[in-house]
Amino acid sequence: MPSLVHQLQPPHAAGVAALIRQAVPGVTNTQIYNALKNTAIDMNTPGMTFSPEVG
Incomplete structure (x- = not known):
């Protein structure tokens, strides 16, 4: 079973992508x-050092 950290990565990336799209109209998916x-x-x-347990 994947860790919680791996399960949270796609929503965070999608959120950042949405913010980029809002800030830069006309930006392509490739960009x-x-x-x-x-x-x-x-x-x-x-x-x-990366530890997902550290808050």
Whole structure:
């Protein structure tokens, strides 16, 4: 069973995409995808600690 963190990712991404679409009328789906992909933080980067249990 996927963790709660993985279950919450798609709604958050959809919300951010909606905000981008509202702020930039005429933006394409590809542009939104690229904006999300290119600004995402890789949580597996050495030196970064990610713990979904920490509030």
